Amino acid sequence: MAAFLPPTLSDTIIALSTPPGAGAIAVLRLSGPSAIGITDLVFHGHQLADQRGHTMHYGTIRDEGRIIDEVVVSLFRGPRSYTREDVVEISCHGSNYIVQQLLMLLVRCGARLAEPGEFTKRAFLRGALDLAQAEAVADLIAADSALSHQVAMQQMRGGFSRELRDLRARLVQFASLLELELDFGEEDVEFADRTGLVALSQEVQALVRKLLRSFELGNVIKNGVTTVIAGRPNAGKSTLLNALLHEERAIVSAIAGTTRDLIEDEVSIDGIRFRFVDTAGLRDTTDVVESIGVERTRQRVQQAAVVLYLFDITSTSPAQLEAEIEDLRLPAGVSVVAVGNKLDVASDDEISTFSARPDTVLIAASRGDGLDELQTALLEHVRGAGLDRTGSSTIVTNLRHARSLEATIAALDAVLVGLATGAGTELVAADLRQALGALGEITGEISSDDLLTSIFTQFCIGK
Template sequence: MAALPPALSDTIVALSTPPGAGAIALVRLSGREAISLVAAAFTGKRLIDQPSHTLHFGTIRDEGRILDEVVVSLFRAPNSYTREDVVEISCHGSDYIVQQLLLLFTRRGARLAEAGEFTKRAFLNGSFDLAQAEAVADLIAADSQLSHQVAMQQMRGGFSRELKDLRARLVQFAALLELELDFGEEDVEFADRTGLLALLEEVRTLVRRLLRSFELGNVIKNGVTTVIAGRPNAGKSTLLNALLNEERAIVSSVAGTTRDMIEDEVSLDGIRFRFVDTAGLRDTTDVVESIGVERTLQRVKQAALVIYLFDLTETSPTELQAEIEVLNLPAATPVLSVGNKLDVASDDQLTVFRTRPDTVLIAASRGDGLDELRHLLLTQVRNEGLDRTGSSTIVTNLRHARSLDAAAQALDAVLAGLTAGTGTELLAADLRQALAALGEITGEISSDDLLTSIFTQFCIGK
């Protein structure tokens, strides 16, 4: 393994638990002098002589003054998170104590860690690849069952193994094409064009499948933006409050109460939904309300899913269809028609809509029909995502999706070149681009700017 650059071979220290008072805080050090720095301030067992993966109780002292009673955890290289010597100090969660510990160790030669520097060192030391490192940040940010599940699968290397397998299958043919270039004057072909064509089509299919999974992955990671639209007094704010199970939006019988968008999130069966209550859609001379209507029309076009809420007592099927068409939604945007106020609608009004399979009837103020609505929301998301990917691997990272798209385009170019009988030099160049794009995901090909961009998004101490 190559030696780390000087900036990453010194000893770093940081608070690895959230700042603020608490029962316990954890101060972490990593680097060549991590153990010796702590040992010099620790009163208890002689830390220099202790084996890896052991815990030790004692005190941390600064020139004889006791800063705190602590538990010290030792992890010796290479059997640690960073593959360097790592020491974790569990102290009382006082801001003052933490600051005194950080001052002590920086005064004696350690450096305050930058954001994500512990994980960056783990990547540079070969503990895991770049995709797995990014999954660490996703795991920390996971706030639903599915986002946790996907981040854990990627952190354990599932996505990386699939990518490395794809890349390995291309490398052999790329090497043969490069060999042909070395013997260009002799007009020989080492790479079987028929076999290469079959392999490229298979790999491209797999890359496209991973790329398609990003649509679902983005939903899992960032939530399903679900806009509640409809005419004034249809009950949009009441529905938002019912879905969130809290009084988030003001409810009034006065039409046009909601002038701006109100958003909040809730998790349904492990999938995070971001519900957006919007201004009622109608023609109005009120300047402020007109702005709200315009913003609603813009927001529905950006939604992953639209709930069009209508008043069962005032709307006919023909009117409902006309109102939805006014939204001018992209063809791919799913729309759920939701009829509200079934508790006050007449039997005739209910019968008209009960025969429509694409409409669910609710009474938002009483909670009637909300379970069916939640079920339809989940079914819509799963049908639009999980059933289309055909893979347990789900791409959640925009950087990964862009690299996969670049790889797919390069593979398209190679396939087109093979069909057209393009020369070996151009085929090899396109294939190198595909390999580079796949390599960027796992970090086999990376740059300092890329690493800085990724790890500065981490929290300090991780």
């Protein structure tokens, strides 16, 4: 892949690599064969062409004698750079006007505005990163919790890729023996041990299935734990949402049916991102708008990872609570935490009725009582599902990777069926090539221009 360099790699590209908007500093990044030469045309300080890589230089950027800004230039010579090309990063003052002036000046001097993800795409094309690592760069930028950061970092450093390469290398050895048999097809020789190929295919399938099972977990880490707050009207759902978020996000009223649409927001608890969803109260109603809200609540509950079923301790019996939770008709795998509210006004008998119930937390949402216990219960539920598995464990977070793993399993199924039924070598070899291709698509050992365009256009400009 690194040996094939499309014509666009002869360009020198430039982009703003820090978020747009006024700030203390902004960083403009150039990459390409003329990055140093173009910068030397406008930079007044040291002659960059004469400087070593990994050095920084103070000076001014001038346009025909007019000083635009005082800057610090960082110089990275390829291949010891992010893109393995010559890279220059210009740190200037974070004024929108200054940034635009510098961009226009450097484009006039020969640079081209970079496309989204083009710096990382160049790193991939020049062999600095494989495709899975390149995608992890985008995940790392988007990471907003300790777990999503840790998983993205592990993938960017090549942990997932090494695991896939090991699997693929073992299959390649058998594939090459099958191809060799095809070359000697008329002599009826057998180089590949069929029993060994069956054992290896089953072993690889088991490992791939393990990776695939981690995708549900990885999707939660990447997108947050969807936690729906459900219950009857006036149970205190909006009050609980505000208490969990530490802000007045939802309208609180004593009038039943105030919340008629979904209200969502996120908060990180002990490094895990939770997406809390406040919902309309569950009840039969003739109000058309409220009934739409109730239906949306029921739909959202079906999509939840965790449901906090909120009930009023002072007006709910254990039998009613069980019936209401049963009425949710939750799919398998959805955790439910029953949350008894209004602890502050409940009698001792009402409190004791529910205090010993499993998976039940008692709170006073209006005062914040019991919130620590509720957060602990939430963490126990998601960690019980394996959400704190990090470190050396490989977790799949990318839908494209999951689909390729599914294709690998299907292709190996075909290999095993072919071996069991005595299919011809050419058919078994073709199915094995399919498995190798599916694994290779994840790391980019096998890729198409359409695939690369689809992936890198999702990156931010400047990365």
